[in-house]
Each structure stands twice: as structure tokens, then as C-alpha cells.
Amino acid sequence: MFPVQSRREFLSTLAVALTAAKAFARPSQLSGTKLTDTLTVVTGAGGNIVVLNQPDGLLLVNGSLPEKAADLMSFLSDQFKGLPVKTVFNTDWHLDHTGSNETLKKAGAKILSHENTRLWIGADFYSDWDKHTYKPRPAVALPTDTFYTSGKMTFGKEPIEYGYMPQAHTDGDIYVFFPAQNVLVAGDVVTVGQYPILDYVTGGWLGGLQNGLRDLLKVAKEDTRIVPGSGPVQTRADLQAESDMANAMRDRLVKLMRQGMGPSDMIAAAPSKEFDAKWGNPELFIKNAYRGMWGHVRELGNIV
Numbered sequence: 001m002f003p004v005q006s007r008r009e010f011l012s013t014l015a016v017a018l019t020a021a022k023a024f025a026r027p028s029q030l031s032g033t034k035l036t037d038t039l040t041v042v043t044g045a046g047g048n049i050v051v052l053n054q055p056d057g058l059l060l061v062n063g064s065l066p067e068k069a070a071d072l073m074s075f076l077s078d079q080f081k082g083l084p085v086k087t088v089f090n091t092d093w094h095l096d097h098t099g100s101n102e103t104l105k106k107a108g109a110k111i112l113s114h115e116n117t118r119l120w121i122g123a124d125f126y127s128d129w130d131k132h133t134y135k136p137r138p139a140v141a142l143p144t145d146t147f148y149t150s151g152k153m154t155f156g157k158e159p160i161e162y163g164y165m166p167q168a169h170t171d172g173d174i175y176v177f178f179p180a181q182n183v184l185v186a187g188d189v190v191t192v193g194q195y196p197i198l199d200y201v202t203g204g205w206l207g208g209l210q211n212g213l214r215d216l217l218k219v220a221k222e223d224t225r226i227v228p229g230s231g232p233v234q235t236r237a238d239l240q241a242e243s244d245m246a247n248a249m250r251d252r253l254v255k256l257m258r259q260g261m262g263p264s265d266m267i268a269a270a271p272s273k274e275f276d277a278k279w280g281n282p283e284l285f286i287k288n289a290y291r292g293m294w295g296h297v298r299e300l301g302n303i304v
Helices: 005-021 066-079 103-106 116-119 206-219 236-256 264-271 283-294
Strands: 031-034 039-043 050-056 057-061 083-087 110-114 126-128 133-136 145-147 150-155 158-165 173-178 182-188 225-228
Touching: 039 066, 039 236, 050 158, 066 103, 083 103, 103 110, 110 116, 110 173, 116 145, 158 206, 173 206, 182 206, 206 236, 206 283, 236 264, 236 283, 264 283
Parallel strands: 057 083, 083 110, 110 145, 182 225
Antiparallel strands: 031 039, 039 050, 050 057, 126 133, 150 158, 158 173, 173 182
């Protein structure tokens, strides 16, 4: 038998571990869903992969897990009649989006990301929230082109806009917007059925998530289709709901922090109870939010 406190701590740790596992759980079979004549969402290789097909090649927003890279290349060749992948955006550094970088670059693709994403892909570090040591990826897996703020480009005849969302899910999050198609690819700043992962080890925090969602709302129109990092396509109303949740949770968690509460006390206080039906178990979100807020105590004020 566990002592009462030890058993409670064990169950809390188990719940967080299950939430983290769910966060990275993906479908196992590749499939494609057309958004428009030239935009397709591919699932089953990691997170959502958005494919823009033009007469002379393909542009991807995100790639696959490493073990799915060959399957992704085969799927794209079959679905798009052998068109080469010419350009790839990484919306953050995590393996579910960047694990196929090496394969894609060897096949001739140019890979674009925020500079911080390139740095994390090449870094050796330990992430305590998911209990994993990340080793530097091979040089061939690193993005070929990086940026710091925002930009525009044209691929084939398609205009593309992209922008940086500082310190949201990570410190390298970007969105990619296809204005002619009215489709916004938001990466893991937007989540479905689970709370956002605030990866404080690589710069994410709740205040940055707030700002990132606010930036996405500025880009999205009422009828814009929004592609999250994983899960079904969302609407602007869904995006507004996540923004409202993030705003409320920051206010509440800062107040609890000023009362001297740690993460276990915050979880017990149930500050997210009206949001849990939509976003699930809040424990990992609250624990990571707490750790991230400690990195911004001066900005938050009146904490210590």
C-alpha cells in the first residue's frame, strides 16, 4: 500500500505522463484530405502536414516523424504523380514535424524555419517535463534557410505569408498563411482535444501562447480554415475559444502564484474546470505553465 501522500503523488505523475503520451500520439496510417484543388492535409506520419501542389513541385508545411519519412515520400509520390518536394516549412523543432528533414533535404528540398528551431534541432539538451534527452541531429537535418520575424514568398503562382510567434509552444513557432486559399497553418500553438504543450525547456510559456493566439486572430478572417499541429481543421471561432481560455488561465494562475501556490496546489484549486471538457486533463498544462511563468517573474510582477 502507498502512504496517502505518496499514492497521490504517484497518481498525479501517472496522469501527467499519460497526458504527455497523448500529446504525441498520432494516427498510424497515412491519408490525405483535400482542402482545395491545390492544398491537402496529410495525416498519419506525425502531426498534420499541409501540401501545396503546383505544376513544378510540392511545398510542405511540416514533415513527419523520422520512422515515417520513407512512408511520407512514397505517399507523396503516389498522390502527386512524382512531383518533387521543393520547399518545406518547420513550424517548430519537435520531431513530429521535423523528423523527415534529413530525408527531404537529401531529396533536394529547401527547409525553412525560425532560427531558434534550427538551433534546437542541432542542440544536446535534457527536457525534464517529458523525461527525454535530445541529441543533436545530423547537419543534413538542419534547416537550410532561417528567419527571425515574418516574410512573404511565392511558390508557383501561390502567394504565401509566414510569421513568428515568440515563446508560445516553443521559442521557434511560426504560422504559414495561404491568403488566396484562405487557409492558415498554425502548428502546435493551436490544439484540439487537449491543452497546449507549453514547452518551457525550449522557450514556450503561457504569456507567449497568449500573444501567439492573438497574432493568429489578426491573420484569420471569419471564414479562414485553420490547420492545427494535429487534429481536425478549426474555425476562427475555435481559435477565439482557445485564446479566451489562455487569457483566463494566465490571469488565474498568476493570482494563485502570487498567493504562494506551487503546481500541485494550483491543480487542486481547479482553475481550469470549465475548460476541461473541451481540452481534457489540465495537469501537464498547469505544471508547465508554472515553470514557464517563473522564467518571466519580472514581467508578471509582484511574484517575489
